[in-house]
Amino acid sequence: MSEGNIAADQLRQYIERIERLEEEKKGVGDDIKDVYLEAKATGYDGKIMRQIIRLRKMQPHDRQEMEAILQTYLAALGME
Structure with missing residues (x-):
């Protein structure tokens, strides 16, 4: 495998990891929003x-x- 292919594979792996983490972050953000809405519904x-x-x-x-x-x-x- 050439050095260019290794670098491209490594870059792709970084990008895919970041994309997965961004999805997780969005999910956590949605969960936090839900907790605030729940608290608001109880008067906070x-x-x-x-x-x-x-x-x-x-x-x-x-x-x-x-x-x-x-x-x-x-x-x-x-x-x-």
């Missing part, structure tokens, strides 16, 4: 849930820093 606010998830991903120090800056901005705008 999806926007707030997304915000909580985003905050939970942050390191505690980063979250505290962001909250302090937010409070500073709110106070400067007289919104506190």
Whole structure:
């Protein structure tokens, strides 16, 4: 087998792996959407849930820093 064929086979394998992963990602995304819809049907606010998830991903120090800056901005705008 020539080097060109090996490279083409390797490229094809990468592309096919990426395509499979993209399909899995779409499936997971659909599942997440379904959970948000289920939560909304029971009275929860999806926007707030997304915000909580985003905050939970942050390191505690980063979250505290962001909250302090937010409070500073709110106070400067007289919104506190």
